[in-house]
């Protein structure tokens with residue numbers, strides 16, 4: 001039999017998928033990583049119009065359409081106080097492809113990539129697929145990533161550091177002082193800082209600041225997407241922002257693996273970025289209410305819940321057997337260990353579902369907590 005590459009054998013199907021497969025079809029799913037809101041109507045309409053008029057029939061520029069990249073440029077000026085040019089943006093197939101491009105373009109075989117642990121599952125997998133070695137950095141007690149802990153793990157082999165705020169799976173939001181420190185580290189040690197900002201709009205306390213704002217060098221690459229902000233996970237539209245030299249290298253990868261992001265999705269994302277933002281505000285408000293209910297329900301059970309200040313996840317510390325007991329009772333939550341070794345002893349609970357379902361799930365979790373305590 002033809003053998004498989006060592007790179008592909010070094011990664012496995014995400015532990016999140018395994019949990020879904022183990023649960024019954026009637027289960028309440030608090031394992032989801034996507035907002036439960038519709039894509040804004042004006043975004044859908046823009047895609048329909050592009051399809052019906054034939055505007056979406058052909059490849060776009062490898063970079064993405066000029067008008068989408070202008071909308072992204074305007075978004076970064078508006079929200080992040082960043083002056084990026086159209087040439088500093090590539091539209092990608094979701095934030096996932098943007099991460100892949102950044103790693104492929106900067107990681108050589110044997111290079112080390114520092115990433116938060118627990119952290120989004122793709123960071124270590126994409127590092128391995130790029131031939132690199134993931135190096136996990138444990139989090140502080142409040143589940144934020146400490147710049148000092150990152151700095152301690154930098155070696156001559158470190159090619160990149162990945163940071164993510166607001167974070168999946170923790171809901172933690174890094175304070176601006178940390179973002180400033182990460183930017184300083186990228187400058188001082190001359191390592192690449194990949195800042196995954198796909199949840200940037202979903203912040204309840206604190207402020208999101210991009211480290212790109214603070215860096216003096218061009219060592220910061222920003223990953224973003226329409227996926228979470230506009231509830232467009234199925235559209236597969238993200239982007240990467242970096243210096244022109246870095247974009248040119250990432251474009252080489254993008255050109256051969258993707259050619260261009262899906263044209264209808266590019267039209268939809270442009271409309272979402274340029275259109276009214278009230279729906280985003282309403283979504284964030286709904287998430288905050290749910291977060292409050294979930295957090296106080298978990299605390300009432302006696303669980304310790306590091307403060308979830310953004311995204312749509314909470315990550316309580318849970319007793320041994322808790323995740324299995326909850327899943328057996330029909331509620332899907334994801335064991336923290338699915339996000340890295342340092343995640344064991346925690347569970348990720350997503351609140352991308354309505355309040356009534358969250359309350360129902362809390363009853364189940366209370367029962368499970370009593371059973372294992």
Ligand SMILES: Cc1ncc(COP(=O)(O)O)c(C=O)c1O
Nearest residue numbers: 033094095096120168225227238
């Ligand atoms: C932290 C983080 N980054 C990136 C992504 C990828 O997003 P996309 O659906 O745009 O590929 C996700 C998706 O769950 C995520 O949680």
